[in-house]
Amino acid sequence: MTGRDGGADLRPIGHSPVVILVRPQLADNIGAVARAMANGGLFHLRLVAPRDGWPQQRAWNNASGAQRLLDALTVHDTVQDAVADLHRVFATCPRPRHIVKTVLTARGAAAELREACNRALSCGLLFGPERAGLDNDDMAQADALIRYPMNPAFTSLNLAQAVMVMAYEWWQTADETLPRTLMTNETQVATKAKLENFLTHLVDQLDACGFLRNAPKRPGMVRNLRHLFQRGEITEQELRTLHGVVTELALGRRQRGRLERDMIEKI
Amino acid sequence: MTGRDGGADLRPIGHSPVVILVRPQLADNIGAVARAMANGGLFHLRLVAPRDGWPQQRAWNNASGAQRLLDALTVHDTVQDAVADLHRVFATCPRPRHIVKTVLTARGAAAELREACNRALSCGLLFGPERAGLDNDDMAQADALIRYPMNPAFTSLNLAQAVMVMAYEWWQTADETLPRTLMTNETQVATKAKLENFLTHLVDQLDACGFLRNAPKRPGMVRNLRHLFQRGEITEQELRTLHGVVTELALGRRQRGRLERDMIEKI
Numbered sequence: 001m002t003g004r005d006g007g008a009d010l011r012p013i014g015h016s017p018v019v020i021l022v023r024p025q026l027a028d029n030i031g032a033v034a035r036a037m038a039n040g041g042l043f044h045l046r047l048v049a050p051r052d053g054w055p056q057q058r059a060w061n062n063a064s065g066a067q068r069l070l071d072a073l074t075v076h077d078t079v080q081d082a083v084a085d086l087h088r089v090f091a092t093c094p095r096p097r098h099i100v101k102t103v104l105t106a107r108g109a110a111a112e113l114r115e116a117c118n119r120a121l122s123c124g125l126l127f128g129p130e131r132a133g134l135d136n137d138d139m140a141q142a143d144a145l146i147r148y149p150m151n152p153a154f155t156s157l158n159l160a161q162a163v164m165v166m167a168y169e170w171w172q173t174a175d176e177t178l179p180r181t182l183m184t185n186e187t188q189v190a191t192k193a194k195l196e197n198f199l200t201h202l203v204d205q206l207d208a209c210g211f212l213r214n215a216p217k218r219p220g221m222v223r224n225l226r227h228l229f230q231r232g233e234i235t236e237q238e239l240r241t242l243h244g245v246v247t248e249l250a251l252g253r254r255q256r257g258r259l260e261r262d263m264i265e266k267i
Numbered sequence: 268m269t270g271r272d273g274g275a276d277l278r279p280i281g282h283s284p285v286v287i288l289v290r291p292q293l294a295d296n297i298g299a300v301a302r303a304m305a306n307g308g309l310f311h312l313r314l315v316a317p318r319d320g321w322p323q324q325r326a327w328n329n330a331s332g333a334q335r336l337l338d339a340l341t342v343h344d345t346v347q348d349a350v351a352d353l354h355r356v357f358a359t360c361p362r363p364r365h366i367v368k369t370v371l372t373a374r375g376a377a378a379e380l381r382e383a384c385n386r387a388l389s390c391g392l393l394f395g396p397e398r399a400g401l402d403n404d405d406m407a408q409a410d411a412l413i414r415y416p417m418n419p420a421f422t423s424l425n426l427a428q429a430v431m432v433m434a435y436e437w438w439q440t441a442d443e444t445l446p447r448t449l450m451t452n453e454t455q456v457a458t459k460a461k462l463e464n465f466l467t468h469l470v471d472q473l474d475a476c477g478f479l480r481n482a483p484k485r486p487g488m489v490r491n492l493r494h495l496f497q498r499g500e501i502t503e504q505e506l507r508t509l510h511g512v513v514t515e516l517a518l519g520r521r522q523r524g525r526l527e528r529d530m531i532e533k534i
Contacts (some may be wrong), residue, residue: 036367036428038421063415074458098452100502108446145450150435154275154305156332161303161431166415168432172374175416179375183412185365228269235367 005190007067011068017113017170019124020046020082022138025130027052031062031070032160033127040167045073046082051129078139079126087121091134092162094155099136102144109146110169115151116152125166130159136153187237198239198246199226205250276336279310282391284380284437289315289405292397298329298337299427301393305333307434312340313349318396346393346408354388355380358401358409359429359434361422366403369411377436378411383460392433397426454504465506465513466493472517 019037024030034045046053060067062250076082090109104112109125112219116123126142128134139145146187147158148165157165182189203212203222211217234242286304291297291314301312321342327334343349349358357376371379374390383390393409395401406412415424415432424432449456470479470489479485501509514522 010421035425039417039424041418054361065421100454100505101450103448103450105444105446149444150438151308154277154332157306158302164431165435171417177372177416179372179523181370182369183368187367238367
């Protein structure tokens with residue numbers, strides 16, 4: 001995935017929000033932010049007055065394949081300049097402030113960003129410096145604040161982690177993966193008829209070996225086995241294995257029985 | 268939030284999943300994982316065969332207040348030992364494998380974990396080593412795999428970032444924050460009557476200064492202003508400010524007008 005020179009061949013995916021790091025302190029974090037953005041399909045990065053100047057090699061070292069985002073980023077003197085060409089700007093703000101402002105969850109913000117981008121509006125996400133976060137003037141540049149619902153006993157979020165949450169939520173807004181699927185590769189989930197075929201084989205062998213000899217309990221025991229095997233969306237490949245397992249176990253038992261009879265005869 | 272010795276006073280919140288790092292390589296990452304877990308309200312951490320042994324001071328240095336999780340973690344020789352007391356185990360797996368297995372999204376997994384924890388089942392999340400991820404034997408210990416829907420062109424996820432996504436999704440399953448709210452602090456959203464009162468004040472002043480003198484256009488212009496001010500969920504405090512703004516602007520205009528008249532008289 002990561003090339004030898006310059007990292008992965010990343011490009012903008014459709015219309016996507018700009019991530020704006022305001023007065024970021026550590027170049028390591030800027031690299032980690034680029035990586036998190038790439039994970040979520042974000043591409044456009046802007047820096048406002050990075051503390052240690054720009055460029056910084058440490059950012060490239062820490063981008064793990066997302067160097068293209070660093071190559072393409074722009075640096076701005078002020079937040080005002082960084083948002084000038086945008087239509088809609090959200091500011092992340094972990095702590096409540098005494099201002100009148102719309103507050104969005106990360107998920108709510110992602111949904112609104114997707115909607116705005118679908119209307120071809122240019123959108124931006126402001127993230128504050130590591131230690132202090134955005135100041136009141138920064139936040140006055142934004143349409144709304146984003147506050148992640150997270151453990152109130154521990155709200156200190158690393159900068160790249162904060163970007164990760166928004167990048168992740170951004171990607172989810174356009175993703176249609178089912179919450180639960182069965183990966184079956186070459187095989188497929190067996191039909192009820194094929195499962196029944198196996199259960200008949202199993203019960204036949206259990207009858208043969210005497211496991212089900214208690215007649216009053218037999219229906220309940222068979223039903224319990226049936227419930228167990230119905231639970232797992234068994235594949236055709238697994239059914240073949242199970243047929244083999246039952247056959248071999250039964251064969252082993254018969255051979256052992258024959259061996260025991262042979263020994264008794266010899267005595 | 269973070270104490271001076273040992274970090275924040277973190278404790279387990281209800282019944283929550285165990286995070287199991289399998290053969291983790293970097294102590295820095297283990298510290299960052301603890302921090303991400305604390306953000307999402309997770310507490311129980313287990314290590315399986317950490318590469319550089321345990322304890323490692325670098326983990327504590329990198330936990331940013333979540334040291335309590337490191338103090339409380341347990342170290343295990345094998346995955347089998349680390350999951351022995353658990354009822355339900357999910358394994359994170361970024362790449363598809365040739366196995367028959369249920370695959371969950373991060374969100375789907377979080378919902379199932381919450382449901383299982385609500386039934387008082389002990390649950391675990393397996394995360395593989397930084398470079399290679401979990402191997403096939405590790406994954407055979409799990410009920411299901413978790414694969415995050417993320418940018419397929421860039422799936423390489425930092426270990427702490429991977430934990431962050433699950434911790435974040437875990438917290439969301441029990442969070443009821445509305446996606447969008449208006450933070451108003453001491454004030455509140457104004458009633459329609461109070462907004463109408465302001466609009467009357469504004470239109471009166473605009474009539475007085477002649478801004479609305481074009482009679483055929485007047486209704487449309489007034490309606491446009493009305494649409495604008497209806498859009499913003501204006502608070503009572505903001506309405507007071509707006510009343511003041513209109514009054515002062517009109518007063519300024521009258522004073523300037525008087526000044527101009529005075530000057531003309533003097534000439």
